[in-house]
Amino acid sequence: MSTTVDTATAMPSRRRRLGTTELVYMALLGVVVIGAVIVAISGGNLLSTANTVEMLSRSSLLGFVALGQTFVILCRSLDLSVGYVMALSSLIGATTMAGDPARIPLGIAAVVLVAGGIGLANGLIIAVLKVNPFITTLGMGLIIKGYLDTRYKGPAGAVPEAFRQFGYTRIGFVPLSAAVMLLAMAAGIAYLRTSRTGYHMYAVGGSEDVARLSGIRTGRVMITAHVLCSIAAGVAGLLIAARFGTGSALVYSSGYELDSIAAVVLGGTFLMGGRGGVAGTLAGVLILAELDTVFNVLQVDPFFKEVLRGVVIIAAVAIYARRQVERRATRARFGGDGDDGGTGPGRAPDRPPDSTAGGADGDQVVAGHGGDR
Numbered sequence: 390m391s392t393t394v395d396t397a398t399a400m401p402s403r404r405r406r407l408g409t410t411e412l413v414y415m416a417l418l419g420v421v422v423i424g425a426v427i428v429a430i431s432g433g434n435l436l437s438t439a440n441t442v443e444m445l446s447r448s449s450l451l452g453f454v455a456l457g458q459t460f461v462i463l464c465r466s467l468d469l470s471v472g473y474v475m476a477l478s479s480l481i482g483a484t485t486m487a488g489d490p491a492r493i494p495l496g497i498a499a500v501v502l503v504a505g506g507i508g509l510a511n512g513l514i515i516a517v518l519k520v521n522p523f524i525t526t527l528g529m530g531l532i533i534k535g536y537l538d539t540r541y542k543g544p545a546g547a548v549p550e551a552f553r554q555f556g557y558t559r560i561g562f563v564p565l566s567a568a569v570m571l572l573a574m575a576a577g578i579a580y581l582r583t584s585r586t587g588y589h590m591y592a593v594g595g596s597e598d599v600a601r602l603s604g605i606r607t608g609r610v611m612i613t614a615h616v617l618c619s620i621a622a623g624v625a626g627l628l629i630a631a632r633f634g635t636g637s638a639l640v641y642s643s644g645y646e647l648d649s650i651a652a653v654v655l656g657g658t659f660l661m662g663g664r665g666g667v668a669g670t671l672a673g674v675l676i677l678a679e680l681d682t683v684f685n686v687l688q689v690d691p692f693f694k695e696v697l698r699g700v701v702i703i704a705a706v707a708i709y710a711r712r713q714v715e716r717r718a719t720r721a722r723f724g725g726d727g728d729d730g731g732t733g734p735g736r737a738p739d740r741p742p743d744s745t746a747g748g749a750d751g752d753q754v755v756a757g758h759g760g761d762r
Contacts, residue, residue: 409657413672424683448678449566454649457621460614465662466522470530471622472641478626480636483546490549508619512612537638544635556631577667594662
């Protein structure tokens, strides 16, 4: 009896470790504070309305792409074709609308259909033919690039003024596109937390073989993730068309596929899948957008700006990796009363670390499929 009381008394004294998502948002706060101080020293105001609007506008475009990229990375996959899908979607949307407000729904439907079809093709090639995701999506991107370079020699189509409001309208100081992006992020968080497919994405990313043996249709999950990723890129293409007033084939040269992967990884999602979430991705997107805003205000050389962004991303990932090493090293191998801490024969494994402490979407994992097991 006394042993039970002592154990119960000692347990609250264990300090809870911060989840990865919580750390990312602390890093975001640090970037904002440090950036504001540096800009203030140079005589500017980082938190002015103009700079805030610029930061949110930058984050909205990358946010849509990173949202879809989160789904595929959670499944231990990736998509290098999103930049090309964005360019193609902007052209399809603009040429279908052709400046006619009555054709806006048709243009949106065409983009969703084509982008979803590209994602379906990627998912089928990866899940059915077992082609490496890197090769599959890179090849798909090159196919789209070849079509764009052959078919379009410059801007094409025209976006009606009514749809252009999507790119320029503001609600207070928040651009409409950023508000829609935040709603999409919230929907992504809810999808991963409440839907069966959302939980299965974590399981497939943790261990595809174990997930398959558990009765999960891993191929269907992979296909769903890639379809959602391409549709998200298609929405980003519509946003580009709304801002430019026309479709542009040169969007694929902007590097959104790599920026989206960087935002996802910066947000704490493991490249090996199985752990992370949309809430962390949102913080990663905001960090990159805030850094770009600071660099622009300070008029930092564009080449040096990319160097600084690379250093920030590498440092963040190194910190995450270090935390995982420390977590494994400090995990008790045997309990104080002589048991094996709940992992012995015939006993269920411990709850994965941070499975409920990762912020808005909890860095959730499926028990037994966590990235640190």
